[in-house]
Amino acid sequence: MHPLVQDKKNILIFGTISYLIFLLTFLYAIGFITNWLVPTSIDSGTPGSSLSAIIINLLLLSLFAVQHSVMARPKFKAWWHQYVPESAERSVYVLASSLALLLLFWCWQPLPGMIWHIENSFFSRLMWGIHAAGWGLVLVATFLINHFDLFGLRQIYLNYKDQPYTPLEFKTPWLYQYLRHPLYAGWFICFWVTPSMSQGHLLFAAVASAYILVAIQLEEKDLVHFLGDAYVKYKQNVPMLIPFCKK
16 A cells, blocks of 8 residues: 555544544543543542642643643644644644543542532423533534534545645534534533532633633634634624623
């Protein structure tokens, strides 16, 4: 087999494995946040020192935040392409993000104490229903903006077929006509809408939410740079996270 063909096949295999690891991570994240069917969750384990738990958890969250933001910046990508083929760049990013999250899930330290716990069965089920809708919103939002491009599968497929990669056109399908970031809105629902909020869950939700707000600013700065007036007008007309709210 010609070396170039072998490289394309290897990139295809690597990208597919990276995507499968992402799927595993996404499913584990559901169990981690909901304390459901996973060996280590946000509230599992025996609480130890609160101070050490907070420090470890903040370090884990910071590691993910730095990796997720730095590797997404155009300057890093330009440097990174010296060592990683452009067709595999997104897959490497997806894999690195997944591994950072899996490390967080594995090493997360529980914190004792509850902030709130809803015992009423109707309202508890209502909260769980909204929570589940948040996960659905996250998933749907990725498909609206091309799920396969977002997670690198389109890039590795085009490379394998020896077809040039073309950036996606700027479109605002369905939910994106009401929110600029429905995917992030879904994450906020997943983090905060729960019938039980422990101190550890509160720390996770607060830091993750703060990171998302910072990440949005960085992402939109890049979008304005690449898309120009089209995205500026979009920002002016469509709210960021809350429907019908201009700010």
